[in-house]
Amino acid sequence: MTSVDEPVQPGGRVRDAARTKAEILDVATQEFARAGYDGARVDEIAARTRTTKRMIYYYFGGKEQLFTTVLERAYGVIREAEQQLDVDHLDPVAAIRRLAELTFDHHERHPDFIRLVSIENIHGAEHIAASEKLGRIGSPALDVIRRILAAGQESGLFTADVDAVDLHAMISSFCFFRVANRHTFGALFGRDLVDPARREHYRTMLGDMVIAYLTAERTAD
Amino acid sequence: MTSVDEPVQPGGRVRDAARTKAEILDVATQEFARAGYDGARVDEIAARTRTTKRMIYYYFGGKEQLFTTVLERAYGVIREAEQQLDVDHLDPVAAIRRLAELTFDHHERHPDFIRLVSIENIHGAEHIAASEKLGRIGSPALDVIRRILAAGQESGLFTADVDAVDLHAMISSFCFFRVANRHTFGALFGRDLVDPARREHYRTMLGDMVIAYLTAERTAD
DNA sequence: GAGCTAATGTACGAACCAGTACGTTAGCTA
DNA sequence: TAGCTAACGTACTGGTTCGTACATTAGCTC
Numbered sequence: 001m002t003s004v005d006e007p008v009q010p011g012g013r014v015r016d017a018a019r020t021k022a023e024i025l026d027v028a029t030q031e032f033a034r035a036g037y038d039g040a041r042v043d044e045i046a047a048r049t050r051t052t053k054r055m056i057y058y059y060f061g062g063k064e065q066l067f068t069t070v071l072e073r074a075y076g077v078i079r080e081a082e083q084q085l086d087v088d089h090l091d092p093v094a095a096i097r098r099l100a101e102l103t104f105d106h107h108e109r110h111p112d113f114i115r116l117v118s119i120e121n122i123h124g125a126e127h128i129a130a131s132e133k134l135g136r137i138g139s140p141a142l143d144v145i146r147r148i149l150a151a152g153q154e155s156g157l158f159t160a161d162v163d164a165v166d167l168h169a170m171i172s173s174f175c176f177f178r179v180a181n182r183h184t185f186g187a188l189f190g191r192d193l194v195d196p197a198r199r200e201h202y203r204t205m206l207g208d209m210v211i212a213y214l215t216a217e218r219t220a221d
Numbered sequence: 222m223t224s225v226d227e228p229v230q231p232g233g234r235v236r237d238a239a240r241t242k243a244e245i246l247d248v249a250t251q252e253f254a255r256a257g258y259d260g261a262r263v264d265e266i267a268a269r270t271r272t273t274k275r276m277i278y279y280y281f282g283g284k285e286q287l288f289t290t291v292l293e294r295a296y297g298v299i300r301e302a303e304q305q306l307d308v309d310h311l312d313p314v315a316a317i318r319r320l321a322e323l324t325f326d327h328h329e330r331h332p333d334f335i336r337l338v339s340i341e342n343i344h345g346a347e348h349i350a351a352s353e354k355l356g357r358i359g360s361p362a363l364d365v366i367r368r369i370l371a372a373g374q375e376s377g378l379f380t381a382d383v384d385a386v387d388l389h390a391m392i393s394s395f396c397f398f399r400v401a402n403r404h405t406f407g408a409l410f411g412r413d414l415v416d417p418a419r420r421e422h423y424r425t426m427l428g429d430m431v432i433a434y435l436t437a438e439r440t441a442d
Numbered sequence: 443g444a445g446c447t448a449a450t451g452t453a454c455g456a457a458c459c460a461g462t463a464c465g466t467t468a469g470c471t472a
Numbered sequence: 473t474a475g476c477t478a479a480c481g482t483a484c485t486g487g488t489t490c491g492t493a494c495a496t497t498a499g500c501t502c
Contacts, residue, residue, distance in 0.1 A: 015468055015479050036343050038259035042460060052481055057461065059479095075409075117405055118339050122257045125404035139410065162426070165412050170395065170430065176402065177394030183346035184338055188296075189360065191386050205383070209391065212437035213430040236449050236498055263490060273451055278491065280449095 020051050021059050028056075029070050033112040036119050037067055068127040071120060072134055074113045081106050082140035092152030096214065097207040099144060100171050104203050107175040108194065114179045142168055158214045170213070174206050241272050242280050249277075250291050254333035257340050258288055289348040292341060293355055295334045302327050303361035313373030317435065318428040320365060321392050325424050328396040329415065335400045363389055379435045391434070395427050 027048045031040045042063050046053035060066040085102055087095035107114060120127055128134045145164040152158035162170075178193045186192045193202065248269045252261045263284050267274035281287040306323055308316035328335060341348055349355045366385040373379035383391075399414045407413045414423070 017479070020479080036257050036259055036340075038257055039343075041458095043458095051479095053461085054481065055479080063460070115343060117402065118343060119257075121402050121404045122260075122336060122339060125408040128405060128408040134409070137409075142410070160429070165410050166423075166426065168410070169398065169406065169414060170426070172402075173394045173398030174391065176398055177390065180401075181338065181342050181393075181397065183342045184349060185390065187346040187349040188355070188358075189363070189386050189389070193390060202387075205387065205391070208381070208437065209430060209434040212433040216429065216433035216437070238449070241449080262488095264488090272449095274491085275451065276449080284490070 017059075020049075020055055023049050024051065024056055024059065024066070025070060025073060028066050029074065029112055029116070032067055032070055032119065033115040037063075037123060040067075042066075064127070064130075068131050071116055071127055072131055074110075074116050075134060075137070077110065078106055078113065079137060079140060082144070085140070085144055087144060087148065092148050092155065092157055093211055093215070095144075095148045096152070096210055099141065099148070100207050100210050101203060103141070103171050104175050104206055107179050108199070111179050114176060117176075118180050139168070152214065159216060159218050160214045162214075167210070167214075171206070171210060174209070178202060238280075241270075241276055244270050245272065245277055245280065245287070246291060246294060249287050250295065250333055250337070253288055253291055253340065254336040258284075258344060261288075263287075285348070285351075289352050292337055292348055293352055295331075295337050296355060296358070298331065299327055299334065300358060300361060303365070306361070306365055308365060308369065313369050313376065313378055314432055314436070316365075316369045317373070317431055320362065320369070321428050321431050322424060324362070324392050325396050325427055328400050329420070332400050335397060338397075339401050360389070373435065380437060380439050381435045383435075388431070388435075392427070392431060395430070399423060 024045065028040075028045050031045045031048070034040070040063075042053055042056060045066075046056060049055075056063075056066060060069055081102065085099065087098050090098060142164050145167055149158065149162070149164055149167065182192065182194050192198075245266065249261075249266050252266045252269070255261070261284075263274055263277060266287075267277060270276075277284075277287060281290055302323065306320065308319050311319060363385050366388055370379065370383070370385055370388065403413065403415050413419075
């Protein structure tokens with residue numbers, strides 16, 4: 001998550017736009033994820049940076065645009081992970097499982113991302129709408145799902161009537177809920193969904209669920 | 222959602238604690254759901270009430286306790302809906318499907334509730350922790366699931382190794398995601414998950430998914 | 443109908459917070 | 473090395489926002 005972690009290099013640059021911007025983004029990501037958009041404090045972000053509030057406005061224009069940039073970067077990370085995915089050598093069942101597990105793992109490893117998405121939804125996705133970058137990008141995961149689905153349906157292995165977008169929603173919902181609603185769920189039902197001891201259980205459960213759905217015997221109608 | 226909708230009764234009471242409290246709670250629910258905890262404005266809530274800000278502090282103590290009370294009421298509504306559920310006369314498959322559909326319908330009909338839960342999770346469920354009422358209550362849905370699951374597993378119909386809490390999480394995650402992440406999902410993938418035209422499709426999809434998972438043929442291991 | 447209290451309204455304060463005016467300097471370039 | 477500009481810091485402001493001190497009244501009780 002942290003892209004700035006080099007210690008202050010003694011002989012290094014004192015002024016470095018790229019590093020200052022990156023540092024602001026790192027801290028802003030944490031602060032927005034911690035407290036929500038309105039709960040986040042620009043002063044707090046500045047204080048936890050080696051620079052000042054002035055620089056936030058210098059580089060990003062304002063709180064709103066800063067949040068948008070934070071979102072863009074967070075979505076960029078998951079997009080990258082999805083691009084790494086290579087399932088062309090796997091059979092459809094294994095391929096879907098692999099994809100589901102990648103999503104599962106990414107959500108688990110990036111709770112800040114989940115929180116940012118929750119926050120953005122509270123605000124009606126207005127920052128995504130305002131971002132050219134986020135509007136343009138598709139989802140590598142969708143392309144992968146499309147190909148797997150086509151192969152599975154052609155071979156008659158997959159019987160379900162879903163398209164890639166719906167299947168993506170199904171997989172994401174489980175992964176997202178587990179992390180996003182961890183606190184209320186834990187408080188109300190006394191079970192920590194992100195307990196490492198139960199991690200494999202849920203990871204398997206997700207794959208089983210998706211595969212069962214895709215391959216279930218269906219009565220013709 | 223709105224529990225105060227009687228027009229101002231000409232001969233009615235001018236001072237009515239119960240009604241004032243209820244009206245504040247109605248408006249507060251909307252305002253918190255609209256803008257999040259920190260985005261919500263106490264002045265705005267007061268302005269949209271027939272009373273003043275003074276009363277919010279008089280009855281609820283402060284913004285924090287107001288939000289807690291709003292949460293308590295929102296959870297109370299879904300608890301009530303779950304209590305209405307009677308599936309004892311149904312076979313396990315039909316019973317699970319009915320329960321899933323109830324959850325689906327409730328989430329769809331109460332987007333404010335979903336938003337409040339999202340917001341509460343951003344804040345680490347600290348208000349639930351602070352509420353005696355919310356800590357005490359269990360979930361009627363869980364009891365129902367437990368009974369259905371026991372019946373289904375005993376008859377050998379259900380093969381999956383899940384307990385009630387996990388199954389509840391599975392069902393909730395799909396219903397929750399569809400409403401909570403509607404905006405970002407729509408903006409990124411161009412599909413409105415809450416489009417009425419697709420409602421039946423997703424409602425069926427949820428049931429199919431859960432049943433397929435529960436009844437899937439499994440290789441002994 | 444006198445008196446009491448829960449219920450209500452007004453006006454204000456003090457802290458907070460996003461954003462900016464103004465001034466300074468590092469480090470590149472010619 | 474002079475000069476220029478991108479990069480940076482300080483100090484402040486204007487508006488906002490939670491919360492409250494103080495004043496008032498409706499309506500019940502005896």
